[in-house]
Amino acid sequence: MERMLIFCMLFFCSSMAMTAAPHKIATYKQLFKTITRLETTVKDKDVELLHTPENPVDGCLSTAVICFQKGALKLQPENSQVNSTFTQTIRVLQKFTFSDSGKCESSCESYEKKTPKEFLKSFANLIKQVIR
Amino acid sequence: MAVPGTFLMPILLLCRLSPNLAAARSPTGVECVLFNEEYMTCTWGSREMLTANYSLYYWYENRSPVVECKHYLQDQGVSIGCHFNQSEIIQFQPFRVLVNASLGGRTLEIPSKRMELQDLVKPEAPVNLTIRNMSSNQLQLTWTSPYPKAQCLEHAVKYKSNKDTSWMEQRVKGEIFSFPSVDYEKYYTFYVRSKINSYCGSTQLWSEWSVPVVWGNNSTSKSVVEEQLHWFWIHTVLIPIASCLLLLVLVILLVRMERVWVILMPRIPNPSKNFDELFVTHNGNFQEWAGVPKDIVESFKPNYSENICYVSELPPKESYEHLWESSNHLLSLMPTALAAPCEHSPYKSTYVG
Numbered sequence: 001m002e003r004m005l006i007f008c009m010l011f012f013c014s015s016m017a018m019t020a021a022p023h024k025i026a027t028y029k030q031l032f033k034t035i036t037r038l039e040t041t042v043k044d045k046d047v048e049l050l051h052t053p054e055n056p057v058d059g060c061l062s063t064a065v066i067c068f069q070k071g072a073l074k075l076q077p078e079n080s081q082v083n084s085t086f087t088q089t090i091r092v093l094q095k096f097t098f099s100d101s102g103k104c105e106s107s108c109e110s111y112e113k114k115t116p117k118e119f120l121k122s123f124a125n126l127i128k129q130v131i132r
Numbered sequence: 133m134a135v136p137g138t139f140l141m142p143i144l145l146l147c148r149l150s151p152n153l154a155a156a157r158s159p160t161g162v163e164c165v166l167f168n169e170e171y172m173t174c175t176w177g178s179r180e181m182l183t184a185n186y187s188l189y190y191w192y193e194n195r196s197p198v199v200e201c202k203h204y205l206q207d208q209g210v211s212i213g214c215h216f217n218q219s220e221i222i223q224f225q226p227f228r229v230l231v232n233a234s235l236g237g238r239t240l241e242i243p244s245k246r247m248e249l250q251d252l253v254k255p256e257a258p259v260n261l262t263i264r265n266m267s268s269n270q271l272q273l274t275w276t277s278p279y280p281k282a283q284c285l286e287h288a289v290k291y292k293s294n295k296d297t298s299w300m301e302q303r304v305k306g307e308i309f310s311f312p313s314v315d316y317e318k319y320y321t322f323y324v325r326s327k328i329n330s331y332c333g334s335t336q337l338w339s340e341w342s343v344p345v346v347w348g349n350n351s352t353s354k355s356v357v358e359e360q361l362h363w364f365w366i367h368t369v370l371i372p373i374a375s376c377l378l379l380l381v382l383v384i385l386l387v388r389m390e391r392v393w394v395i396l397m398p399r400i401p402n403p404s405k406n407f408d409e410l411f412v413t414h415n416g417n418f419q420e421w422a423g424v425p426k427d428i429v430e431s432f433k434p435n436y437s438e439n440i441c442y443v444s445e446l447p448p449k450e451s452y453e454h455l456w457e458s459s460n461h462l463l464s465l466m467p468t469a470l471a472a473p474c475e476h477s478p479y480k481s482t483y484v485g
Contacts, residue, residue, distance in 0.1 A: 025283050029331050055225050055248075057195075128250065129224045131331050132281060 025131060031096055032127045034089055039120045041086060043076045049113035050074060052122045059102025061130065067108035068123045069094055075116055098130060162188075162229045162244040165337065168256040168279055172221055172249070173205065175213035176231050176242055184235040186211040193226040193246070223250040250333040255279040258287065258307075258324045261345040271311040271347060275324050282307065284332035288325050290341070293318040293348070305329075319348035 050071040053064035072093050077086040114122070164174040174188065188201040188211075202220075205213035227249055231242040258275040266272050277285055289309045290301045295318055302309070314320070323341040385392055404411075414421040419429055430436060 032331055057225075125224070125248075128332050132223070132250070132284060 027096075028127055028131045031093070032124060032131070034092060035120055035124045035127065038075070038086075038089055039117055039124075041078055041082045042116045042120060043078045044115055044117050047076055047116060048074055049115060050119045051108050051111045052114040052119045053106075053108075053111045053126070054122055056104075056106075056126065059100065060104035060106060061126070062098050062100035063104040063106065063108075064126055065096070065098045067111065068119075068126065069096070070108060071119060072123075075119075162231055162242065164227075164229065164247060164249070164252055166221065166249055166253045169221070169223075169253060170218055172216040172252075173213050174216070174229055175205070182233075182235070183210050184233045187232045187234075188214045189230045189232070190214075190216075191228055192222055193228060195222070195225055198230075221249060224248065250328075251335050252337070253328050253333060253335060254337040255285060255326045255328060255339045257340045257342040258326055259342065261322065261324060261342055263322070263345055263347050266310075269312075269314050269316075271314050271320075273309040273311065273322055273324070273345070275307055275342065277307065277326055279326065281332070284328055285326045286329040288327070288338070290323040290325075291320060293320050314347070317349055319346065319350050321346050 051067060052071070053060070053067050056064040072090055075086075075090060077083050162174050162176045164172055166172045174190075176186065176188075186204075188204070189198050190201065191198045201214035201216075203215040203217075204211040205215055225248075227247045229244045229247070231244070233240045233242060256278040258277045261273065261275045264272045264274070273289065275287075277287075279285055287304045287307065287309075288301055289304055290299050291311070292299045293315070309322075309324075311320075322345050325341050326339045327337065328335050386396065387393075410416065410418065410421045431438075
């Protein structure tokens with residue numbers, strides 16, 4: 001009985017591992033859609049400029065993700081109507097994690113400051129890189 | 133006065149040369165395409181261009197130094213493009229290209245805008261198109277793409293039957309296309325092509341159409357027309373003639389043969405034989421013949437009046453005799469009126485209280 005239980009658990013775990021890879025890509029695609037949606041509702045004028053990692057090299061992808069998540073906290077909605085969905089979307093962005101092998105020498109502050117829309121465009125570009 | 137003259141000469145020379153060099157600028161910038169992420173070609177012109185000496189330099193912004201192209205593409209001795217190997221391609225990094233055109237000692241720069249190579253990928257056409265026959269008149273078309281990352285592709289299927297006039301195109305996300313209702317009499321042709329989807333780049337570069345795959349009954353149009361003509365002759369000539377002949381035969385039979393005529397048109401039966409008694413003996417008097425009683429016949433007459441018949445309950449024994457006397461008295465007073473109907477009345481003698 002115990003052996004059967006252990007076998008079932010192993011089987012279950014292995015099947016989860018196999019489905020994890022395509023599941024990740026689905027998560028990234030969902031994140032990409034979220035970011036493109038944010039681009040339409042974010043306030044672009046009279047707001048603070050944000051440090052935007054531009055085309056990070058392969059070793060610096062996870063650092064760039066962290067920088068984007070930090071910068072996203074400072075984004076503001078265009079009008080008060082979209083406020084609730086906006087805060088929820090920003091929270092979803094914070095939950096995303098990405099681990100990358102390699103060391104990165106650049107810090108968040110070393111990147112150029114840009115407007116929120118360009119910030120989000122670069123974020124979307126980064127997700128495209130991750131999906132590939 | 134000679135000084136302005138010496139300055140004038142190079143200016144005149146430049147003016148004469150610059151239209152030539154300007155003509156070399158007429159190709160609109162540099163166009164680069166990554167073929168299936170295996171190699172890239174950047175071209176800056178075509179055969180109509182001016183014959184000049186071209187050289188291409190490229191670099192990735194903030195990443196690599198300026199390098200000259202190692203493999204030029206030639207057309208009739210003129211360089212029109214550059215070929216890049218896979219090792220020279222870096223995606224998601226801003227890519228800059230500069231083309232120098234030199235003619236007669238003067239060089240002109242053809243600038244290009246900043247490019248991101250992931251937006252210039254043209255995948256190869258899909259291969260291994262296979263059709264499977266699923267249940268209930270459904271076809272399933274599957275294919276594989278030589279492009280390594282399947283999650284980055286979207287596809288388009290183009291199909292037509294031999295009886296349609298235009299192509300139907302449908303976009304598909306995966307590598308399967310289900311064709312819902314297939315007509316087994318028709319002959320279908322399918323083509324597929326791919327493009328990088330929005331999750332991996334923003335391009336409008338579709339691949340070439342794949343090798344077609346076919347399905348269905350490949351009867352040529354000639355035999356179909358002949359078959360249709362054959363059926364036409366049968367339907368419009370043979371059948372009407374045969375049915376007319378049949379009709380004619382039947383009509384002749386009908387008219388000439390009494391036995392057939394009697395079956396189709398039997399004599400109308402005359403039931404008057406059963407009613408001889410009514411018409412002859414009783415002279416049409418239905419009531420007489422049917423045996424209706426005479427008083428009922430009388431009652432049907434219009435000036436019929438019925439006399440009132442008095443009915444009374446017989447009292448108990450004490451006054452029985454008294455009543456008998458009074459009733460006899462009544463009878464003697466109205467003999468004619470009461471006599472006939474009251475004879476018939478059943479109540480007079482039966483009821484005893």
